[in-house]
Amino acid sequence: MADSKLPISSAGKARVAIVAAGVISPLGAGLEETVRSLRAGRDCVTPVERFSTEHTRCKTAGEISDGQLERAGATRRTRRLHRVARMTIAALEEALAQVPGFAPELTIVGTTSGGMTFGEEYYRSLHGRRSLRHAPSLIANYTPQKPIMDAQEALGISAPCQVIANACASGTNAIGHAFDCIRSGRYQRILTGGYDAISELVFVGFDSLQAATPEKCRPFDRARTGMVLGEGAAFLALENYESAEARGAEILGEVIGYGISTDNHHLTQPNPSGSGARQAMQKALESAGLCASEIDYINAHGTATPFNDAAEGKAITELFGQVPVSSTKGMMGHSLGAAGAIEGVISLLALREQILPPNINFRQTDESLDLNIVGNESRSAKIRTVLSNSFGFGGTNASIILRHG
Amino acid sequence: MSLRISGMGWVTPLGSGVSAVWERLLAGDEAHAETVPSALQTLDYSAFRVPPDALATAPAHPRLRRSSAISRFAVVAGLGALADAQIKLDAASAERTAIIFAISNGGVVYTKRFYHEVVEAGAQAASPLLFPETVFNAPASHLAAILGITGASYTLVGDGAVGLLALKMAEDLMQSEALDRCLVVGAEEADWLLCDAFHRWRLLRAAPPIEVFSPRSRGIVLSEGAGAVVVDRTGPTAIEKIDAGSNFSRQSEAVARVKETFHRLRATHRDLVIASANGTFVDNAEAAAIREHCPRARVYAPKAALGEGVGSGGLWQVICAAQALRTKQLPPIPHLEKDNVLHLSGGVQHDLKVDRALVSTCGLSQQVAGLTLRQA
Numbered sequence: 001m002a003d004s005k006l007p008i009s010s011a012g013k014a015r016v017a018i019v020a021a022g023v024i025s026p027l028g029a030g031l032e033e034t035v036r037s038l039r040a041g042r043d044c045v046t047p048v049e050r051f052s053t054e055h056t057r058c059k060t061a062g063e064i065s066d067g068q069l070e071r072a073g074a075t076r077r078t079r080r081l082h083r084v085a086r087m088t089i090a091a092l093e094e095a096l097a098q099v100p101g102f103a104p105e106l107t108i109v110g111t112t113s114g115g116m117t118f119g120e121e122y123y124r125s126l127h128g129r130r131s132l133r134h135a136p137s138l139i140a141n142y143t144p145q146k147p148i149m150d151a152q153e154a155l156g157i158s159a160p161c162q163v164i165a166n167a168c169a170s171g172t173n174a175i176g177h178a179f180d181c182i183r184s185g186r187y188q189r190i191l192t193g194g195y196d197a198i199s200e201l202v203f204v205g206f207d208s209l210q211a212a213t214p215e216k217c218r219p220f221d222r223a224r225t226g227m228v229l230g231e232g233a234a235f236l237a238l239e240n241y242e243s244a245e246a247r248g249a250e251i252l253g254e255v256i257g258y259g260i261s262t263d264n265h266h267l268t269q270p271n272p273s274g275s276g277a278r279q280a281m282q283k284a285l286e287s288a289g290l291c292a293s294e295i296d297y298i299n300a301h302g303t304a305t306p307f308n309d310a311a312e313g314k315a316i317t318e319l320f321g322q323v324p325v326s327s328t329k330g331m332m333g334h335s336l337g338a339a340g341a342i343e344g345v346i347s348l349l350a351l352r353e354q355i356l357p358p359n360i361n362f363r364q365t366d367e368s369l370d371l372n373i374v375g376n377e378s379r380s381a382k383i384r385t386v387l388s389n390s391f392g393f394g395g396t397n398a399s400i401i402l403r404h405g
Numbered sequence: 406m407s408l409r410i411s412g413m414g415w416v417t418p419l420g421s422g423v424s425a426v427w428e429r430l431l432a433g434d435e436a437h438a439e440t441v442p443s444a445l446q447t448l449d450y451s452a453f454r455v456p457p458d459a460l461a462t463a464p465a466h467p468r469l470r471r472s473s474a475i476s477r478f479a480v481v482a483g484l485g486a487l488a489d490a491q492i493k494l495d496a497a498s499a500e501r502t503a504i505i506f507a508i509s510n511g512g513v514v515y516t517k518r519f520y521h522e523v524v525e526a527g528a529q530a531a532s533p534l535l536f537p538e539t540v541f542n543a544p545a546s547h548l549a550a551i552l553g554i555t556g557a558s559y560t561l562v563g564d565g566a567v568g569l570l571a572l573k574m575a576e577d578l579m580q581s582e583a584l585d586r587c588l589v590v591g592a593e594e595a596d597w598l599l600c601d602a603f604h605r606w607r608l609l610r611a612a613p614p615i616e617v618f619s620p621r622s623r624g625i626v627l628s629e630g631a632g633a634v635v636v637d638r639t640g641p642t643a644i645e646k647i648d649a650g651s652n653f654s655r656q657s658e659a660v661a662r663v664k665e666t667f668h669r670l671r672a673t674h675r676d677l678v679i680a681s682a683n684g685t686f687v688d689n690a691e692a693a694a695i696r697e698h699c700p701r702a703r704v705y706a707p708k709a710a711l712g713e714g715v716g717s718g719g720l721w722q723v724i725c726a727a728q729a730l731r732t733k734q735l736p737p738i739p740h741l742e743k744d745n746v747l748h749l750s751g752g753v754q755h756d757l758k759v760d761r762a763l764v765s766t767c768g769l770s771q772q773v774a775g776l777t778l779r780q781a
Contacts, residue, residue: 055528106649111562112541120520126445126601127524135605143770144541144562153654160649160774162570165508165541165562173559177574184580201520204528205536262504262558264550267468267537279555393537394546396558 015241016182017405018253020102022094022193023345024087025232026062026332029072030094035349037331039378041358044332045217045228050117051200058212061198062230062333078154080137082115084197085147087233091193092151095235099249102237104159105187107148108178110170110194111163111337114144117199147195147233159191167392168301170194171234171340176258176400178238188243193235194341202336203229209268211305219302219327220309220373222364227303230333234341236348253348256385257288257401268393269307274315277301277389280397281319284387288401292320295401296383297356299347301391302327303334312389313369324381326359326374340390344400347386351404356381408579409781411586411640412490413724414482414633417711418453421460421481423489427728430736431753435710438613438626441597444521450600451612453628453712468547471534473512474629475594476544478717482631483548483590490586490635494552498585503557503578506545507571507591509564509716509770510599512538517598544592557584564768565681566650567591568632568719569776573649575636585637591720592631600627608685608769614740615713617682617706618692618747625683625769628712632720634727642727643781645761646670650774659690663767666775667698670763674701676777677735677759679726682706683713687767694765695747703748703759705729709738719766723778726762730780733757 023030026044027037037044045062053059069083072090081089096102119142125132140146145163152159166173171194178192206212206229213226236255244251261283263276270276285292298320301312304327316325328346335342350357355378362375384404391397415421418436419429436453443449455478462484463469463477483504487494494502519535537543542560549558557578561571568591575587603609603625610624636644648669653662672678676699682688683706695704707725708714714721729735735754762778 053528122602123517123520123598124524126447127521132605135602136607139602139606140770143564145564145770145772149652149654149771152652158651160570160573160651161563161772162574162649163562165511165560166558167540167542177559177577180581181577184577186577186580200528201516201523201539204523204531205519205539207528208531208533208536210533260557262546262549262555264546264553264555267543267546276555392542393540394542394558394560395549396542396546 013183014185016179016255017239017241017244017251018236018255018348019239019244019249019251020095020098020237021252021345021348022091023234023342024064024072024090025342026064026230029068029090035353038357039355041360041377042331043360050198056204056207057214058207058228060228063198064231081150082118082141084115084195085150088147088151088195089154091233091235092155095237096155099237102189104189104191107159107161107191108174109148109163110174110340111144111196112165112167112170113196113199113202114147115142116201118142120200166396167394168336168339169390169392169396169398170337172390172398172400175236175344176260176398179255179258182238182240188240190238191235192238194338195233196231196335196337198229198231216361217304217330218361219304219330219359220313220366220369220371221362222366224304224306224309226305228333230335232335232338232342234338234345236344251405253351253405254403255400256403257284259283259287259399261397263395263397270311270391272311274311276395276397277312277391278315278319280399281315284399284401295320295323295385295387297350297386298323298325299343299386299388300325300327301389302329313371317370322372324356324374325371326357328357330360343388347388347402350386351383351402354380354383408576408644409637409640410634410642410727411637412486412635413727414485414489415724416455416459416478416482416630418455418628423724430710431734433737435739436712441600443597450597451626452595452600453626454595455630464551466551468550472547473515473538473594475512475592476547478631479544479548479590479592480551482633483588486588486633486635496553499553500556501585502554503584503587504545504549504554505571505574505587505589506560507567507716508541508560508562509567509593511541512543513596513599514594515539517596564770564772565715565718566766566768566772566774567716569766569774570649572776573647576647587636588633589636590631590633591717593629593714593716595627595629610684615684615709616740617684617709617738618688618745618749619742622685625685625713628714630714630717632717632724634720634723641781642730643779645777645779647776648774653771656686659686659767660693662773663690663694664697666773667694670775670777672698672763674699676702677729677762678702678704679722679762679764680704680706681722681766683708690767691765692747701748705735706738709740722764726764726778729757730762730778
């Protein structure tokens, strides 16, 4: 286990406060529903309802129901928007309600496919020679950047948007880059997060790779067989710590470290040595000025695919030894570009509630990994720092470190 | 901190290489449109395609064996920019180099093929070989693998303004002393599906030419290719200011947003303006901003000759701006209307007396950004 103080100091740089958070995911709409689901270890993965799974191996996903979206707030105007835009509005609205008047200078979000189902609908209409009367609206609203632009318009925000599409690491990259921007002193306030909605194209794609499982999603289990997809949106309002403190803002936590690396081993598979994951985590530690023993909990990427969990598990074991680890994807599925943002909020809630979220569906320890898995039930614990990982296609790896406020 | 552009790479329908494409633009050449046939036997469209010989310098790397055209465009432009900057990456310098990729529609050719097979034959026909290439960051991943970059790699999605948003991100990343440079690449590949989408959005013209700053907005012709710049701490062209701009929700709001960007960039009549005018509402917005802030400024609009390159378009404009500052020459704009009130030219201009260029980008999906460059 690496336990020596790392060389790069974080001294002399601006601190970055989290002053608000909002989330919607299969675990629930809002922070409080999410906490209840985390405490209970709720399995929110259900049979897919949005499209046919007759010819796919995998039949399940973590979906947000229309009723859940309605409850999260839908005006007549937002009903015409893509569901991912409505998720984005719901999460952003929850966050902004905590900080009235928050005026971000920049919005940085992560996504992989935005309103892809509108693109699918357009293509199916073309292919089936059906009416294309709605095509202009479908085309205008399917682009990955549209949901955040819609949400900003609905909520009266005019900041420029950077939309990061780094596959499954996008959400964590967005938070990490926002952290770096404030830390450098160039920005005072940034909204950051991620969003993605389930689409047939992406579902079938992961199924074709046999990365999606026909069974339960069992991260880090010896008998794990793959991932299930999920969806949702989450946002954090980040602010220069001194500025937040000066105006008496409630500080929910701090982002204190960020690491990014690129693993060139393969377009879709990590280097089995775990070197890419390890490099991202190590850089996050360096950026935070922490040593590995100062991390109290790791919210792992943990997709439950054999290769990904093996590489991540190896890197965690080598770097951190027996730190408590869980992947929350067994409960809610993998929401791709939103995953890092949702798990960032889960990490924040873990710090607030002083709990370790559970790694559900866990049956057998994988002896080759030697991890301290928080199996099946949430646990109370004294935690001050959390590291959250996201790794994606293209070899993008990102880790952030949060600290209790 | 003053950032510089130390190298540039260019892949366009007029060929590849900064000097070669620039010479063709100065000669008044414009891209030739090809018919893009429909696989669905509906309408055919025209688009400007990158000629195969423009990719002759693409390396024989395993990552490019199955990759889509967009990745090959990006690799050729990226390697060209590094060569122009006289940078040879080794393990140590690659670690201190970041990639920022600007993209709009991504690997649309493979995405369409992948989903077409699903629609035609069902999910069981989905190809595991095609799916990974549909992911937005696949081209950046290939480029990173070829260059051996193991540090930061970001793919940004957006519209015609995304290239400038990528440069803004480079400016932010370069605050870190851990980085020596950012390779910023914008790329796009043209496909029938995109043409159809822009057609149904009432933004596409059935066939060339693109008539910029015309009183009648006749629409774009889609194009493809890549542009790459090395953002460095030394180099011949200084990035004076980047404005990450804003968004607008209705086309009628574009005028106000573009004017705001010109205001923040302190546009003057001494500037050279490289506009994103493309034969749509964008032209009206930029013309209004120019009339208000710098009515006597010289204006060039490269999309009239190169087409609408969407994700690559912003970086193409930046390359034009840097080339105009370096060479003091400006290519002609084809198909201009005679009674245009802006300072546009249908002929090549030599001995240009400008030392600052303002690049304006207004995207069709309603993002706006701008920057100013100065010859160092």
